[in-house]
Amino acid sequence: MRKIAILIFILFCACTKEKTKETLKEIPKQAPYFKQIKSNDVKLPKPEIWDWLSSHNEKGQTFEQYFRSKHIVPTKDSNIIYIRPIGNFNTLQNRQIELLQEYLEIYFQLKTKTLKPISNNIVPASARRMLYENHEQLLAGYLLDSVLKKEKQLNRIALMGLTELDLYPKPEWNYVFGLASYRDKVGVSSIYRLQDGELTSENFNTCLSRLLKISSHEIGHMFGLHHCINANCVMNGTNSMDETDRHSIRLCSVCQQKLNSCIKYDNKKRLTDLEKFFDRNNLADAYKVTNKDIQVIQ
Secondary structure, eight states: OHHHHHHHHHHHHHHHHHHHHHHTOOOOOOOHHHHHHGGGOOOOOOOOTTSHHHHOOOOOOOHHHHHTSOOOOOBTTBOEEEEEEESOOOHHHHHHHHHHHHHHHHHHOSEEEEOOOBOGGGSOGGGEEEEETTEEEEEHHHIIIIIGGGOOOTTEEEEEEEESSEEESSTTOSOBSEEEETTTTEEEEESGGGTTTSOOTTTHHHHHHHHHHHHHHHHHHHTTOOOOOSSSOTTSOOSSHHHHHHSOSSOOHHHHHHHHHHHOOOHHHHHHHHHHHHHHTTOHHHHHHHHHHHHHHO
């Protein structure tokens, strides 16, 4: 009996040692790139009364915490980001979806594909409502659970549904920008409130910037990134469109290090690709912050 007890103890110690070894895997040495661009991180100002951090006591996420957390990592069988349009999109809206696909492919340095749109008719009457006259909304949870989670695209690592109608999460809420299941790597967002009532050639770039921020933020969560409290960063939490507009489209140095440890792309190539995208699409503010990063790594 004593021999059995000793054997069990030895096995327990061996398993514990192996688990500890796995949990405490060595943190990689920080590459010079991240030290260089840290000089361009902008400190978050004190939150205004309705801002995210004024009502959410978040502790943030260090690089070490991220590195040792469980999160998806691209593999040869799971490496494509998909966008699923839902509804009837006009010419300008379709152009934004095209640019979103191009941007996400650069941002995550992963193949990104846009699927064929599906009709709003896929949502039954029980999962839609009229908030007021001519303002129809779709139940975000229905799209997530009964539509998107059931899709099985080839080599999918993440799926983002995109609707042109407004979304609501439950009857007592007026609306929601989007909803996601980070465990299932599926999300749905609406462009309805990004457009200031109507998307036009005059507000196209402002609305596009919002779409790029919100989509990269939500998919960033799917890759395990938490809300950032380190600097002005696209991974900052947001309570309103005004706050989204004030937040940078840039990932801060810490969040860039997290994403790069997961996807393992060439940092300089990604940065150069982003600068070219912002330049040719006349996104002046985004171009400036990206160019500043390029200047410090020369």
